[in-house]
Amino acid sequence: MSYDAIVIGAGMSGLAAGIRLAMFDKKVVILEKHSIPGGLNSYYQRRNFQKGGVRQFDVGLHALTNFIKKGEKGKPFSKLLKQLRLSYDDFKLCPQTYSKIVFPNIELKFSNDFELLCSEVVEKFPKEKDHFFNLVEKVKSFNELDLGLGYQSSREVLKTLISDDLLIEMLICPLLIYGSAWEDDMDFAQFVIMFKSLYFEGFSRPQGGVRTIISLLMKKLEELGAEVRFKASVNSIITRDGRAVGVDVGGEEILAPVILSSIGYPETCRLTPELADKVSPRVGAMTFLESIFVFDKKILPAQNDSTIIFYNNNKKYNYRPAINYFDESSAVVCFPDNYEMNQSQGEGTVRVTYMANYQQWRDLERNHYEDKKELVGQSALNLVKKLSPGFEGELLFKDIFSPLTIERYTWHLNGTVYGSIDKTRDGSTPISGLYIIGTDQGFLGIVGSILSGISLANLHGLMGAEG
Ligand SMILES: Cc1cc2nc3c(=O)[nH]c(=O)nc-3n(C[C@H](O)[C@H](O)[C@H](O)COP(=O)(O)OP(=O)(O)OC[C@H]3O[C@@H](n4cnc5c(N)ncnc54)[C@H](O)[C@@H]3O)c2cc1C
Structure with a gap:
């Protein structure tokens, strides 16, 4: 079987790349090892604790970054809509109320209106006012999309601009945990991407959760007649004389001159011996524990109204x-019921993310696994109650994913979520015809990986087709 292009992985970047290629009449196939699409941001089923039958849960959606209002132009999310020919209304976006960065005895609020963060910084760090606005100007004028940029430490850049260490820590905290493959720091280009996505633009959540996004992408692929194969695990990428020519799926050879891999750079090396001889991108260490709690009632605004x-x-x-x-000294706690327009009577949901240690979970004896997850759940539950004083909801359901769960369902080595620390910003590899898209190209998160799939399909799969 031969195609114009093969996309490996039906996560956000792979689905978006497939749409772009099919839109320009390329014969494309998306090969996905799992039985459903979505990759790191998919969904799963559990027995319904209320009414019998089954119920679907998002794996981990906290927030769609890069919020825009209807009609706004020139922003990452508007590019996504234009390039995939999707309508704003289809996403049914519910904006956040506001979010906050909570450190001992101090907090900074931010929302989809950047002015809120500015006024919080001015009020709480008056001596840093000018420094903060210098940082904002630097972020505004920085071209983070320059694919030729090398790594630059964000902490080093921040130290040249801001004098108060606490302000640096507070500003960098959400940006690191929502998008850094590097430990304790991040590439400054990535910092700028995240600063714009979180602080300039902000958060929303599609009504219906991540399935709303996945359904839109899958519907588009269907309309365009693109082929998506599930339970199609790529065992190896076939190369000849330094060129990728196809893949092996369960003994079947599928041929194409362009292969876009979204499974990760180190993971792609493992499937491509000729590539592994030339490069050895390191596996990132950042992985997480995600807890989800469903209560019989919602947390009241007086108990906690932040998103x-x-x-x-x-x-x-x-x-x-x-x-x-796991590290309970910090966490991200998401209250999906506190997205605007999401408010209704009934059950309440909360998600808690902790940093984890892959190796310890790997080495844990199987019979202690559930007990350890129970400890994580208890700790996360205590934190939810601490952050929502007075809330006494009855817990109806809880679930906890470990780094092993992430590894088992996405095949990312070490359960890493933000991929390798060795990104390939233009997607190229030493093997011609083989390109990396998604997380290890350097654009991550849902919007980032969709844009990565679009840009690299344009760059390497369409070669000059107009957008
Ligand atoms: C718990 C959790 C919560 C998150 N929350 C958010 C959030 O709130 N907001 C946000 O913006 N981002 C969030 N993210 C990050 C976001 O999900 C990812 O950055 C993004 O989905 C990555 O997409 P991708 O296409 O690059 O890669 P992936 O989603 O990893 O897609 C790769 C695909 O390749 C498939 N695959 C692997 N090996 C093979 C093979 N050999 N053959 C065929 N297929 C293969 C995998 O099954 C997978 O479907 C979260 C991630 C996690 C884990």
Whole structure:
């Protein structure tokens, strides 16, 4: 069987790349190892605790970054809509109320209106006012899309602009945990991407959760007649004389001159011996534990009305694998019921993310696995109650994913979520015809990986087709 292009993986980047290629009449196939699409941001089923039958849960959606209002132009999300020919209304976006960064004895609020963060910084760090606005100007004028940029430490850049260490820690905290493959720091280009996505633009959540996004992408692929194969695990990428020519799926050879791989750079090397001889991108260490709780009632606005809390109980924000199984000194706590327009009567849901340590979970004896998850759940539950004083809801359901769960269902080595620390910003590899898209191209998160799939399909799959 031969195609114009093969896309490996039906996560956000793979689906978006497939749409772009099919839109320009390329014969494209998306090969996905799992039985459903979505990759790191998929969904799963559990027995319904209320009415029998089954119920679907998002794996981890907290927030869609890069919020825009209807009709706004020139922003990442508007590019996504234009390039995939999707309508704003289809996403049914519910904006956040506001979110906050909570450190000992101080908090900074931010919302989809950047003015809120500015006024919070001016009020709480008056001496840093000019420094903060210098940082904002630097972020505005920086071209983070320059594919030729090398790594530059964000902490080093921040130290040249801001004098108060606490302000640096508070500003960098959400940006690290929502998008850094590097421990305790991030590439400044990535910092700028995240600063714009979180602070300039903000958060929303599609009504219906991540399935709303996945359904839109799958429907588009169907309309365009693109082929998506599930339970189609790519065993190896076939190369000849330094060129990728196809893939092996269960003994079947599928041929194409262009292969876009979204499974990760180190993971792609493992499937491509000729590539592994030439490069060895490192596997990132950042992985997480995700807990989901469903209560019999919602948390009242008086108990907590924020959408996401970036919590840290130290003056310094330590972003690195937990020393123990999980690190309860910091967390991201998401209250999906506090997205505007999402408010209704009935059950309440809360999600808590902790940094984890892959190796410890790997080494854990099987019969202690559930007990350890129970400890994580208890800790996360205590934190939810601490952040929502007075809330006494009855817990109806809880579920906890470990780094092993992430590894088992996405095949990312070490359950890493933000991929390798060795990104390939233009997607190219030493093997011609083989390109990396998604997380290890350097654009991550849902919007980032969709844009990565679009840009690299344009760059390497369409070669000059107009958008
Ligand atoms: C718990 C959790 C919560 C998150 N929350 C958010 C959030 O709130 N907001 C946000 O913006 N981002 C969030 N993210 C990050 C976001 O999900 C990812 O950055 C993004 O989905 C990555 O997409 P991708 O296409 O690059 O890669 P992936 O989603 O990893 O897609 C790769 C695909 O390749 C498939 N695959 C692997 N090996 C093979 C093979 N050999 N053959 C065929 N297929 C293969 C995998 O099954 C997978 O479907 C979260 C991630 C996690 C884990």
